[in-house]
Amino acid sequence: MPNGDKNLEAGVPISKNLVSTTGKVLGKRLSEYFAFQKVFLALIAVAGVARLGLSLAGVPDGTAKWFSLTVVAAASIFYYGTAAHMRSFGGYKQLLPLLLIQNVLANSIAIIGIALTIAGFPNIFGAAEFSGPFYHAHQGAHILGHVIGGMGIFSLVGWGVASFVMLITKKVVPRRALA
Numbered sequence: 001m002p003n004g005d006k007n008l009e010a011g012v013p014i015s016k017n018l019v020s021t022t023g024k025v026l027g028k029r030l031s032e033y034f035a036f037q038k039v040f041l042a043l044i045a046v047a048g049v050a051r052l053g054l055s056l057a058g059v060p061d062g063t064a065k066w067f068s069l070t071v072v073a074a075a076s077i078f079y080y081g082t083a084a085h086m087r088s089f090g091g092y093k094q095l096l097p098l099l100l101i102q103n104v105l106a107n108s109i110a111i112i113g114i115a116l117t118i119a120g121f122p123n124i125f126g127a128a129e130f131s132g133p134f135y136h137a138h139q140g141a142h143i144l145g146h147v148i149g150g151m152g153i154f155s156l157v158g159w160g161v162a163s164f165v166m167l168i169t170k171k172v173v174p175r176r177a178l179a
Contacts, residue, residue, distance in 0.1 A: 026093045033097050036089050040076040044102055047072050048109030055124035056116070064124050069106045076102060077158045081165025086173060092163045099158040100151070107150035114143050 025033070034041065051067035080098050084090050110125050117126025118139050124130055131142050 025097050026090075028090060028094060028097070032089075033094075033101055036084075036087075037076070037080070037098050037102060040072065040079065040102060041105060043072045044069055044076075044106050045109070048106060052109065052113045052116075052123060052125065055113075056121060061124045061127055061129070065130075069109065073102060073106055073158070077162045078165055081162035082169045084162075085166050085169045092166060095162045095166065096155065096159045099162065100155045103151050103155045103158070107146040110146050110150065111143050114139050114146070 047067045048069050051064050051069070054064040054067065055061060077099065080095055084094055084098070113123050113125025114131075116123055126139055126142070131139070132145070
């Protein structure tokens with residue numbers, strides 16, 4: 001940010017907000033979050049694109065469903081809760097951006113699939129059995145559900161679970177010494 005360096009030179013204290021003038025989110029640069037979670041982001045992207053691509057290619061939903069964004073995302077929650085402590089990446093507050101980033105990616109893929117359904121290209125993301133009881137007839141509400149629930153609420157729920165995993169990890173395993 002252009003004013004960040006001037007503020008530091010002028011002796012203005014660094015902001016403690018979520019995103020400070022130094023371009024950090026809860027003490028870490030976005031690039032650090034992406035580097036820490038690159039494997040899970042890649043797995044989510046591969047699973048989501050494969051699921052969508054297979055569905056659009058006419059593969060039955062019963063087959064395409066095995067490429068599950070939910071399973072990959074759930075596994076990552078336990079990994080982040082353990083690895084953030086073990087690899088000295090950060091504490092509880094760094095878990096939230098990790099989960100938010102991955103949930104934005106996963107739900108963006110789902111939203112693209114739903115939008116394709118609305119545009120006349122039916123696929124697994126807009127199918128009734130994967131849309132919930134009320135969303136099949138109202139795909140716009142389905143998209144909104146992914147934005148509010150998938151990106152927002154599930155990031156908070158995942159953060160709670162990952163924080164609990166981190167709490168247990170801290171009790172059981174000492175932090176790795178920095179070399």
